[in-house]
Amino acid sequence: MSNVISIEGRAIGAGLPPYIIAELSANHNGNIQVAFDIIAHAKRAGADAVKMQTYRPDTITIDSRSADFQIHGGLWDGKTLYQLYEWAHTPWDWHKPLFDYARQLGITIFSSPFDTTAVDLLEDLNAPAYKIASFEAVDIPLIKYAASTGKPLIISTGMANEEEIGEAIDAARSCGCKDLAILHCVSAYPASADDYNLATLVDMKNRFNLVTGLSDHTLSNVTAIAATSLGASIIEKHVTLDRSGGGPDDSFSLEPDELRQLCHDSKLAWSSLGKVNYSRSASEKANLQFRRSLYVVKPVKAGERITAENVKSIRPGFGLAPKHLESLIGKTFTQDLGEGTALKMEYIAL
Numbered sequence: 001m002s003n004v005i006s007i008e009g010r011a012i013g014a015g016l017p018p019y020i021i022a023e024l025s026a027n028h029n030g031n032i033q034v035a036f037d038i039i040a041h042a043k044r045a046g047a048d049a050v051k052m053q054t055y056r057p058d059t060i061t062i063d064s065r066s067a068d069f070q071i072h073g074g075l076w077d078g079k080t081l082y083q084l085y086e087w088a089h090t091p092w093d094w095h096k097p098l099f100d101y102a103r104q105l106g107i108t109i110f111s112s113p114f115d116t117t118a119v120d121l122l123e124d125l126n127a128p129a130y131k132i133a134s135f136e137a138v139d140i141p142l143i144k145y146a147a148s149t150g151k152p153l154i155i156s157t158g159m160a161n162e163e164e165i166g167e168a169i170d171a172a173r174s175c176g177c178k179d180l181a182i183l184h185c186v187s188a189y190p191a192s193a194d195d196y197n198l199a200t201l202v203d204m205k206n207r208f209n210l211v212t213g214l215s216d217h218t219l220s221n222v223t224a225i226a227a228t229s230l231g232a233s234i235i236e237k238h239v240t241l242d243r244s245g246g247g248p249d250d251s252f253s254l255e256p257d258e259l260r261q262l263c264h265d266s267k268l269a270w271s272s273l274g275k276v277n278y279s280r281s282a283s284e285k286a287n288l289q290f291r292r293s294l295y296v297v298k299p300v301k302a303g304e305r306i307t308a309e310n311v312k313s314i315r316p317g318f319g320l321a322p323k324h325l326e327s328l329i330g331k332t333f334t335q336d337l338g339e340g341t342a343l344k345m346e347y348i349a350l
Contacts, residue, residue, distance in 0.1 A: 005179035005211050007152050008108045008128045010048060012181065013211045013233050018266045021131075021236040022047040022259060026088035029247035035094065036101055038239055041256040043107040046263035050102055051131055051236070054095065054122055055114035057085035075189055075251065088248040092121060099125045112136075116145045123149060129179075131236075132168070134158030134187045134215070140171045147172040152179035154234065156215045157204070158187030169208060181234060182208060184227075185215035190252035193223045202230050217252055221262045228269040235266055293319035294328075294343040302335045311343060318342040 004013030012019040022042035028035035042050045061069065061081040069081045076084050090098075095111075102109035110129040113119045114136060122130070130146040132139075134156035147153055153172050157165050165182065172180050184201040186192075196218070205212040213234025214227040224235045238253035254262060280288070298310045306328050313322035319342035320328075332349045341347075 003209070003211060005152050005181055007049070007110075007179070010108070014231070016233065017270050018228050018232060019049070019213070019234045020047045020263050020266065021049045021051050021234065022239040023051050023236055023253075024090075025053055025238050025253075026090075026248040027238065027240040027245070027250055027253055028090065028094075029245060029250070030087075032091075032094050032097070034241060035090070035098055037241055039098065039102050039107065039109070040105065041241070042239060042259065043102075043105045045256060045260040046267075047107065047239075047259065049108035049110065052090055052095070052098065052109070052111040053088075053114070053133070054090065054092070054111045054118040055085065056089055056092065057082050059115040059117060060085050076248065084248065095121060095125060099127075113142070113146060115142065119146050119149065127151065129154065132156065134160070134185045137168050138164055140167060143168055143171040144175045147175035147177035150176055150178075152181070153177045154181045154183060154213075156183045156185040156187075156236075158185030158215065162207075165204070165208065169210070181211035181213060183213045183215040183234060183236060184232075186217060189217055189249070190219050191217040193218050193220075196223050196227075198223070198227055198230055201227055201232060205231055219252060221254075221258065221265060224262060225265050225269050228266045229273065235262070237262060289316050289318065291315065291317035292322050293317045294322060294325055295319050296337045296341040296343060297339060299339055300333050300337050302333055304333050306331050306333065306348070320344065 004011055010019065024035060024038055027038060039050050063082040065080055071077060071079050071084065099109050108128060110127045111122050112131040112133045113122055129152040132143055132146065132155040136142055137155055137157055137160045155168050182204060184204055186195045201212060201214060211233050214224060214232045215236040216224045224237065228235065238249050239259050240250045240253035240255060243250055243253060243255055292313045292315055294311055295314050296310060297312045300310050308329065313325060328348060334347055334349050337347060
């Protein structure tokens with residue numbers, strides 16, 4: 001297993017800047033120009049990749065109004081599953097122009113396939129990677145089919161327990177997937193930050209020994225930044241042009257300026273992690289002079305004893321270290337010294 005994977009030449013993993021995925025999802029709201037604009041904004045914001053979703057309503061569910069297929073509560077209350085996916089899907093004939101446009105801009109584009117025909121379509125477009133959505137993490141045949149392409153695979157684990165995550169990983173590995181990553185996820189839309197339990201991300205990283213990241217459905221960037229500081233190598237966020245646009249996913253998605261801030265702040269958080277280092281940084285060295293040290297704070301004569309009244313630990317730092325004060329009390333000065341003299345060993349009769 002590997003702690004580094006690669007998508008279109010971009011290495012992703014431990015010790016590398018977080019890989020930021022802008023999730024287009026349904027936020028085109030049925031307008032291909034909006035999809036183009038979101039891709040352009042993602043590129044300008046500094047995202048590493050744009051991700052689509054590849055399905056039709058008939059490849060993900062059936063057109064039934066029975067109780068099993070009704071949505072109750074949440075953003076999509078009152079719709080059937082078929083109605084939701086009819087509303088939210090990205091038409092398949094949009095895929096090629098969107099892939100072409102992203103490549104023209106120089107931003108990676110790939111997708112989440114929801115059945116084998118979607119994988120076939122994306123293979124025809126030479127998709128560089130695949131993402132398995134959290135609801136499909138239990139679809140072992142789909143995982144195996146996507147893995148058999150030999151492309152990098154990212155699996156969202158929302159709702160999956162430890163055993164199911166292990167089964168998904170085993171399925172991908174069994175079909176030859178070498179570049180495999182998993183994303184900690186809470187499959188609620190929007191999700192609450194306190195549901196994320198980011199300690200789980202750390203445990204997943206250690207337990208499964210894979211590149212690990214976060215699929216974040218919260219309304220701010222705080223959870224994603226915190227995840228970066230805990231070692232998340234991938235951050236995925238839904239993006240939109242307008243959170244009030246009324247589309248299926250708009251209300252829990254980032255607007256362009258927020259995506260730009262995420263790209264900046266997550267990479268800043270990553271750069272602050274650095275490595276274990278107890279030595280002084282270059283920026284600290286100039287401030288060494290302002291640390292405390294021992295100074296003569298009253299005029300003294302040769303032969304006079306050192307006391308807590310005539311020698312004190314003060315700033316700046318050109319004298320002896322304060323740790324010596326206790327052992328020097330009672331010793332005598334070798335010469336006359338003025339107030340404000342940095343104390344040196346040569347001034348003391350040992």
